[in-house]
Amino acid sequence: MRLVTLLKSGIMLDLYYFKNNRASFVGMLVYPYLMLGLILGAGFLFGSAEAFRRNVGLNADPVLYFIASTVVAMASVSVMWEVGGNVMFLRWLGALPYVLLAPHRMSVVLVVSYIPRYVLFQLIQILEFLPLIMVLHGPIEALYRTAIIIVATLIGMLPLLGFSAIFAAVMLHLEEESNVLNWLNPLILLFSGAFYPVYLLPAWARVVSAALPTTYTLELARIASLVTMPSLGTYVALFSILLGLTALYNSLSLVLVGKSEEIVLRRGGIS
Amino acid sequence: MRWATKAKAIVWLHVVRLWRYKWSFLSTAVTSVLWLFLFILGVLLFVPPESQREASLQAFWVVFAWSFVSSGTWLMGAWVRFLISVGLVEEHMLRGVTPYEVMYGRVIPFLFDVFLTTTIAVLVIGTTFGVNVFEVEDVWMLLLGVVLVFLQSLSYGLIVTSLSMRTGVPSQLLDIVNMLTIGLLMLPAERVHASVRHLFYLIPYTAPMQLIRCGLGGLRDYLALTEGVVVLAILLAIAASAARSTLKYVRKEGVKAVGFM
Amino acid sequence: MRREVVVAENLVKRYTSYERKGILRKEKKIVEALRGVSFTVLEGQVFGLLGPNGAGKTTTVKILSTLLIPDAGHASVYGYDIVREARKVRELIGVSLSVEKGFFWKLTGRENLTYFGMLYGLDGDELRSRVDALLELVGLRELEAEDKLYEEYSLGMKARLSLARALLTDPPVLILDEPTLGLDPPSARMIRELLVELAHKNGKTVFVTTHNMFEAEMICDKVVIIDRGRVVAAGTVSELKRKVSDKVTVTFTFVSSRPLRPSALSVGYPLNIDNEEGGLPKLRVVVPASEVEDATARILRSLYDNGCSVRKIEVKEPTLEDVFILVTGKGGRE
Numbered sequence: 001m002r003l004v005t006l007l008k009s010g011i012m013l014d015l016y017y018f019k020n021n022r023a024s025f026v027g028m029l030v031y032p033y034l035m036l037g038l039i040l041g042a043g044f045l046f047g048s049a050e051a052f053r054r055n056v057g058l059n060a061d062p063v064l065y066f067i068a069s070t071v072v073a074m075a076s077v078s079v080m081w082e083v084g085g086n087v088m089f090l091r092w093l094g095a096l097p098y099v100l101l102a103p104h105r106m107s108v109v110l111v112v113s114y115i116p117r118y119v120l121f122q123l124i125q126i127l128e129f130l131p132l133i134m135v136l137h138g139p140i141e142a143l144y145r146t147a148i149i150i151v152a153t154l155i156g157m158l159p160l161l162g163f164s165a166i167f168a169a170v171m172l173h174l175e176e177e178s179n180v181l182n183w184l185n186p187l188i189l190l191f192s193g194a195f196y197p198v199y200l201l202p203a204w205a206r207v208v209s210a211a212l213p214t215t216y217t218l219e220l221a222r223i224a225s226l227v228t229m230p231s232l233g234t235y236v237a238l239f240s241i242l243l244g245l246t247a248l249y250n251s252l253s254l255v256l257v258g259k260s261e262e263i264v265l266r267r268g269g270i271s
Numbered sequence: 272m273r274w275a276t277k278a279k280a281i282v283w284l285h286v287v288r289l290w291r292y293k294w295s296f297l298s299t300a301v302t303s304v305l306w307l308f309l310f311i312l313g314v315l316l317f318v319p320p321e322s323q324r325e326a327s328l329q330a331f332w333v334v335f336a337w338s339f340v341s342s343g344t345w346l347m348g349a350w351v352r353f354l355i356s357v358g359l360v361e362e363h364m365l366r367g368v369t370p371y372e373v374m375y376g377r378v379i380p381f382l383f384d385v386f387l388t389t390t391i392a393v394l395v396i397g398t399t400f401g402v403n404v405f406e407v408e409d410v411w412m413l414l415l416g417v418v419l420v421f422l423q424s425l426s427y428g429l430i431v432t433s434l435s436m437r438t439g440v441p442s443q444l445l446d447i448v449n450m451l452t453i454g455l456l457m458l459p460a461e462r463v464h465a466s467v468r469h470l471f472y473l474i475p476y477t478a479p480m481q482l483i484r485c486g487l488g489g490l491r492d493y494l495a496l497t498e499g500v501v502v503l504a505i506l507l508a509i510a511a512s513a514a515r516s517t518l519k520y521v522r523k524e525g526v527k528a529v530g531f532m
Numbered sequence: 533m534r535r536e537v538v539v540a541e542n543l544v545k546r547y548t549s550y551e552r553k554g555i556l557r558k559e560k561k562i563v564e565a566l567r568g569v570s571f572t573v574l575e576g577q578v579f580g581l582l583g584p585n586g587a588g589k590t591t592t593v594k595i596l597s598t599l600l601i602p603d604a605g606h607a608s609v610y611g612y613d614i615v616r617e618a619r620k621v622r623e624l625i626g627v628s629l630s631v632e633k634g635f636f637w638k639l640t641g642r643e644n645l646t647y648f649g650m651l652y653g654l655d656g657d658e659l660r661s662r663v664d665a666l667l668e669l670v671g672l673r674e675l676e677a678e679d680k681l682y683e684e685y686s687l688g689m690k691a692r693l694s695l696a697r698a699l700l701t702d703p704p705v706l707i708l709d710e711p712t713l714g715l716d717p718p719s720a721r722m723i724r725e726l727l728v729e730l731a732h733k734n735g736k737t738v739f740v741t742t743h744n745m746f747e748a749e750m751i752c753d754k755v756v757i758i759d760r761g762r763v764v765a766a767g768t769v770s771e772l773k774r775k776v777s778d779k780v781t782v783t784f785t786f787v788s789s790r791p792l793r794p795s796a797l798s799v800g801y802p803l804n805i806d807n808e809e810g811g812l813p814k815l816r817v818v819v820p821a822s823e824v825e826d827a828t829a830r831i832l833r834s835l836y837d838n839g840c841s842v843r844k845i846e847v848k849e850p851t852l853e854d855v856f857i858l859v860t861g862k863g864g865r866e
Binding site: 044 | 302305310319322448457460
């Protein structure tokens with residue numbers, strides 16, 4: 001039962017925040033469209049959809065391609081910030097000790113309390129684009145393609161949670177006032193091929209991409225943009241890789257976060 | 272010569288803080304460039320390969336101009352909220368220093384941030400696309416554009432300072448305006464119909480960006496130059512008026528110490 | 533026989549810091565915050581940990597709260613070790629580390645309590661009624677502040693909210709670091725009275741740190757004074773005062789129809805009578821603390837027998853501040 005209340009605590013925190021800080025809620029709704037608008041606007045201003053298909057090497061709808069990319073990019077930023085960066089924010093507020101005093105492991109508190117918020121807010125962001133997708137592809141196909149993006153972001157979150165918990169462990173150590181690791185987010189998205197295909201990267205960068213869960217989440221989400229759907233094997237392969245990475249990163253995070261917490265408790269860096 | 276001691280204190284303050292926060296500045300500059308690079312790569316997917324070199328050069332100068340806008344917003348305008356929240360506005364006013372006088376010292380981290388962002392952008396964009404970003408046809412036109420964008424950003428920063436002291440501007444709004452500014456900076460004036468171009472140049476930053484483009488291509492656009500100066504004058508007048516009225520307001524109503532998190 | 537609830541044995545804690553000695557050089561410094569601190573807190577007691585700034589009070593609080601692991605020594609709460617069984621300890625304690633931070637600015641007082649309540653495992657009607665009751669108990673409802681944003685709270689309101697959070701799970705042990713620091717007299721008094729009530733009526737064990745000696749004197753059943761990481765004095769307030777002096781001064785302000793001489797009163801103690809100009813005469817006597825009641829009664833009888841009417845009796849005994857100065861050797865390293 002305690003895990004359930006922990007799940008609820010995370011969602012209540014964000015609901016209270018948005019209730020008392022409407023600008024934050026408006027921002028959350030506006031950002032995805034702004035990001036998409038900037039890329040597509042500049043893209044069509046300086047180039048064309050034909051050049052896009054030639055460069056990417058796929059018969060894909062550029063609008064849906066970037067909708068999928070934007071949603072996954074924002075989701076991954078959200079996970080990294082809300083789980084990893086949250087440590088820094090709580091420390092600044094002076095609330096970190098009280099969060100740690102909850103009757104759960106720190107990694108559990110940070111990760112589990114975030115899950116329902118992630119699910120709810122990703123759904124809101126994806127559904128924001130639904131009208132646009134319906135205009136472009138019709139209602140039935142829009143629902144189908146949106147469902148692919150939703151499944152991709154939900155499954156893609158699993159390994160990212162463990163990944164971000166490791167990030168949180170690092171933030172616990174740093175005790176910096178400002179987030180000196182905030183360059184990690186765009187770097188991960190760069191290596192994951194957030195707005196362009198990974199196969200365009202040099203070989204050494206592709207090795208790094210292979211280890212990142214966002215790489216496969218983006219690939220899975222972008223299936224929604226393809227004119228011709230791939231075979232079942234492609235889906236199975238991507239799901240398997242994501243589940244494998246889930247096991248890897250989450251088990252690593254359990255060990256590392258626990259160790260990190262012990263070191264910081266010894267050093268006195270909690271408050 | 273009290274003003275000289277005052278100025279010395281303010282400059283010393285910002286230099287010391289800059290040094291103490293050096294890693295944070297570096298991190299912010301790297302992060303900004305990486306995010307913009309991500310966008311640039313996305314945009315370049317639409318551009319035929321033969322035009323990508325030219326497009327990346329243009330992209331670099333958009334990043335450069337945008338670094339001024341971003342610094343004006345965050346390192347000046349929004350920074351006053353920090354000053355308010357730690358109770359330093361009143362401490363300064365007690366000693367005859369207005370918050371605006373403290374803000375003038377913010378030019379130091381402002382320019383340092385622009386320098387850092389530009390250097391990193393040169394490295395990232397230059398090495399990725401193999402372009403020499405300093406291939407400029409008309410240096411003077413380019414410099415005029417740079418000076419104008421710098422001064423317009425400063426004025427904007429001071430306006431945001433006044434707003435922050437009176438109402439508390441939500442940071443999300445500043446973010447949204449910044450993102451919209453990138454869009455404006457990317458739009459070449461040639462794509463705007465000639466009949467409304469003079470209205471386009473009345474939007475801050477558009478005229479200076481056009482001058483920078485002219486500098487790259489060896490062109491002249493005196494309309495952009497004239498309107499750029501006019502917009503600067505308007506922004507400066509608004510900033511000065513807002514500062515005067517805000518100081519009066521603060522003396523009467525006190526400083527709004529509203530949290531921004 | 534009261535149960536031992538919090539037991540600390542030889543707690544040691546060292547911090548490493550680095551002092552810059554040039555552009556590239558740093559000198560390592562070890563600061564010994566605690567050097568073998570031991571004490572025991574009984575159930576239902578208000579226990580005060582006193583000391584100047586930098587004495588090690590906050591370090592002790594963090595160790596007992598399981599937020600800091602000691603380098604040596606042990607501590608336990610209800611028999612659970614604070615290092616090996618930290619999770620069990622956390623279920624038994626309510627903590628307030630600072631009265632002025634630790635909450636979300638953009639949430640109201642009620643919302644903050646609701647969030648932390650959920651985090652600590654409360655939910656539904658139980659949580660709602662608990663939050664309501666606590667807002668009432670700490671006086672935030674009376675101040676009509678429960679639905680105001682935290683960023684609009686005064687320091688007194690913040691202190692009350694901090695105490696409310698510590699009480700969310702109705703823990704048997706409260707650990708509070710300077711809970712009245714910076715508060716105005718009414719707010720400070722309200723918090724003090726509440727703490728005493730929670731201990732003496734509700735049976736909670738209250739562990740509080742302070743450097744306000746008068747406050748400690750008012751509310752603490754037992755006190756430990758630490759300085760530079762070591763315990764320098766421990767005991768009840770009366771026991772500690774007797775360290776300074778075992779005598780008290782009693783002053784009787786009285787009215788008499790004729791001037792009174794000390795020799796007229798045979799009470800067995802040296803007396804002094806002051807006839808202040810324009811004021812009432814005052815009789816002063818210094819007696820052993822253990823005999824103060826008996827001596828007061830004898831002197832009163834003697835004064836009445838001599839036709840005097842007593843207007844005021846003042847008993848001046850050493851204060852806890854006197855004790856503090858004696859054992860730490862300083863008037864306050866504040």
